Amino acid sequence: MKILHTSDWHIGRALYGRKRYREYEEFLDWLIGCIETEGVEVLLLAGDVFDNGTPSNMALELYYRFLCRCAAAGCRHVVVTAGNHDSPSLINAPREVLRFLNVHVVGSIAEAVKDELVVLNDGEGKPELIVCAVPYLRDRDIRRAEAGETFEDKGRKLVEGISAHYRDVGAAAVARRAELGEALHIIAMGHLFTSGGQTVEGDGVRELYVGTLGQVRADVFPDCFAYLALGHLHTAQRVGGSEFRRYSGAPLPMSFGEAGGHKIMLLLNVDDSGVAVQEVPVPCFQQLETVRGDWSHISGRISALKNSNSSVWLEVIYEGVDVIGDLQERLRELVDGTAVEILRAKNMRLVERVMSRMAMEETLDDLTVADVFARCLTANEVPLEQHAELVAVFQEAVAALHEDDTLGQL
Numbered sequence: 082m083k084i085l086h087t088s089d090w091h092i093g094r095a096l097y098g099r100k101r102y103r104e105y106e107e108f109l110d111w112l113i114g115c116i117e118t119e120g121v122e123v124l125l126l127a128g129d130v131f132d133n134g135t136p137s138n139m140a141l142e143l144y145y146r147f148l149c150r151c152a153a154a155g156c157r158h159v160v161v162t163a164g165n166h167d168s169p170s171l172i173n174a175p176r177e178v179l180r181f182l183n184v185h186v187v188g189s190i191a192e193a194v195k196d197e198l199v200v201l202n203d204g205e206g207k208p209e210l211i212v213c214a215v216p217y218l219r220d221r222d223i224r225r226a227e228a229g230e231t232f233e234d235k236g237r238k239l240v241e242g243i244s245a246h247y248r249d250v251g252a253a254a255v256a257r258r259a260e261l262g263e264a265l266h267i268i269a270m271g272h273l274f275t276s277g278g279q280t281v282e283g284d285g286v287r288e289l290y291v292g293t294l295g296q297v298r299a300d301v302f303p304d305c306f307a308y309l310a311l312g313h314l315h316t317a318q319r320v321g322g323s324e325f326r327r328y329s330g331a332p333l334p335m336s337f338g339e340a341g342g343h344k345i346m347l348l349l350n351v352d353d354s355g356v357a358v359q360e361v362p363v364p365c366f367q368q369l370e371t372v373r374g375d376w377s378h379i380s381g382r383i384s385a386l387k388n389s390n391s392s393v394w395l396e397v398i399y400e401g402v403d404v405i406g407d408l409q410e411r412l413r414e415l416v417d418g419t420a421v422e423i424l425r426a427k428n429m430r431l432v433e434r435v436m437s438r439m440a441m442e443e444t445l446d447d448l449t450v451a452d453v454f455a456r457c458l459t460a461n462e463v464p465l466e467q468h469a470e471l472v473a474v475f476q477e478a479v480a481a482l483h484e485d486d487t488l489g490q491l
Contacts, residue, residue, distance in 0.1 A: 082209060083120050084268070084349040085361070087112075088127035088312025089331035091166065093140035096336070096369075097424040099394070102139050104333060104366040109147045111364060112332075116154040119348060119361070123201060123210065124156050127312030127329070128164025128217055128272030134171065145175075148184050158201045162216040163188040164272040164312055169216070187214040190222045194250045198257055208261050210351070213250045213269035213306070217313075218243050243273060244301040251303030266307040266351055275299060277321070278314045278328070282338040299326060308349060308356050317345050317360075324358055332363045337396040337425070340369035368393040375401030376411075383415050392420040399428045450479055 092105050116124065131140055151159050161184065163172040172188030179186055185199045199212040223242030224235070247269070254267045276296045299321030302309055309326040316339070317330030329347050334340055344363040349356050370393055372382045379397055386393055399408055408428045416423055454475050458468055 082122050082351045084123040084125060084210075084351060085116065085119070085121045086125045086127065086308075086310040086327070086329045086347040086349065087332060088272070088310070088329050089129045089164070089315055089335075090126070091129055091132040091331065091333070091335060092143055093136045094132035094333075094335065096394070099422075099424055101333070101367070102143070105140075105143055107366045108332060108363070109143060111366075113147070113150050113154045115346075115361065116151065116156050120155065121348070122155070122157045123212075124151065124159045125212070125268070125270055125310045126159065126161045127270045127310050128162050129166045129312060129331075130161060130164070130172065131167055133166060134168035136171070148179065148182060151184070152182055157183060157204065159184040160199055160201075160212050160214050160270065161186045162214050162270050162272060162312075165217045165219075167217070172216075185212075185214065187216050189216055190218060190246070194246070194253045195257070197250055198254055200257065200261070208263055208265060211254050211258060211265050211267045213247075213254050213267065215247065215250060215269060215271050217272040218246055240297050240301075243297050247271070247302055251305050255305050264353075266356065267305050268308045268310065268349075269302065269306040270310045270312075272312045273297060274313055275311070275320045279316050279318055280314060281316060281342075282336070299323065302326065307351075308358075310347075315339060316342065317347075325356060327358070333366065334369055337369055337371045340371060340396075369396075370394075371396040371398065373398035373400055375399070376403070376405060377401075380411075380415060383412075383421060386421050387416070387419045390420060393422070395421060395423045395425075397423055397426040399426070451476070 090105070090108075094101060115121070130144060136144075148159060159182075161172065163169050163186075167188065169189035172186050176186050176188075187197055187199075191197045197214050197216075199214050200208050201210040201212060203209045220235075220239055223246055224238045251267070251269070254269075258265050258267065274296045276298050278296070307325065309320070311320065311326070311328045314328045315331040315335050316328070318328050320326035320328070327347055330344065331339070332344055332346065334342060334344070344365075345360045346363060348359040348361050350359065351357075368391060370386075372379050372395055376399065379399060383395070386395075397412060399405060405411070405428065409426060412423050412426055415421075451472070454472065458471065463471065
């Protein structure tokens with residue numbers, strides 16, 4: 082059996098106001114071709130299908146059109162779990178209809194862990210695989226709040242709740258395998274942050290975590306899992322160095338920080354002897370590049386891109402010694418009439434000069450929520466020794482608000 086592990090599509094995501102539907106359409110077309118070429122029989126999508134809990138009509142159309150095309154491409158089963166960006170109710174809403182297409186969706190934690198088990202049958206109706214389809218586990222689902230809890234208590238209970246859930250769903254899968262009387266492999270899915278996980282600037286993941294909040298150790302996952310297909314972190318990586326506990330990463334770069342990164346999906350070849358993992362490179366559908374330096378370097382690089390007729394989106398960061406007050410105008414003149422598009426320009430020299438006058442001018446696009454909070458602490462002259470604790474509480478609040486956002490459709 083061939084299984085393809087993917088996650089974190091974030092359909093509908095924009096980059097500095099620029100919509101990316103063309104990229105997503107090209108990616109999904111490529112994915113259908115990959116399924117046909119590689120002979121993929123099962124597709125696992127481990128969360129963050131959409132970029133927010135209220136996706137646009139275009140985002141929904143791309144998603145459902147893709148699911149309808151999967152069967153025709155030879156993919157016999159698709160298993161979709163919700164991530165922290167997804168609305169659980171929206172993911173679950175078409176569940177009964179999608180089942181006729183052999184698309185199995187789990188949008189939220191089930192009342193009984195056995196309901197998160199998906200038994201996949203072969204073409205003759207014989208069970209061939211058990212999937213523990215665990216969605217993003219929200220704080221309110223797995224932890225009981227108590228008066229007087231410290232921030233550390235909340236973090237510890239959250240991790241304990243996640244660990245207990247995986248232990249229970251693993252036990253349920255083993256019991257189900259015994260009932261079926263078949264030597265079936267058990268594959269688990271998840272959407273979470275494991276300890277030591279790598280993030281990149283601007284990916285939207287690192288802003289939700291501070292310290293070890295919500296991060297689980299690799300050893301919490303039961304040994305009965307032949308493979309663990311994870312989502313949430315946008316950089317493809319192994320968990321604790323294991324070949325069989327892996328993040329596929331986001332197939333498209335979510336920010337300029339990911340520009341030029343190696344984007345992959347993971348192809349599993351499963352047989353009686355076990356699981357073999359192969360990386361499948363994902364093509365670049367829109368070139369992104371960060372150009373930083375003085376004016377000579379920036380203008381030279383943009384000229385080179387123009388001469389090569391490159392269709393590229395740029396982030397420009399001016400770091401020269403000279404103060405350039407008309408950077409935006411200069412850049413517009415450079416790219417006018419070309420396929421080069423500048424989505425973000427930051428004049429670090431001007432920022433330094435303005436900061437020296439204590440009148441820093443920045444747009445919200447230049448700042449993360451963590452940056453804004455840090456500015457507030459400084460502006461209100463909060464003692465430095467209090468910053469760490471306040472930042473921790475703030476990050477917890479941001480994470481809770483983010484969950485409320487995705488649950489708004491319930």
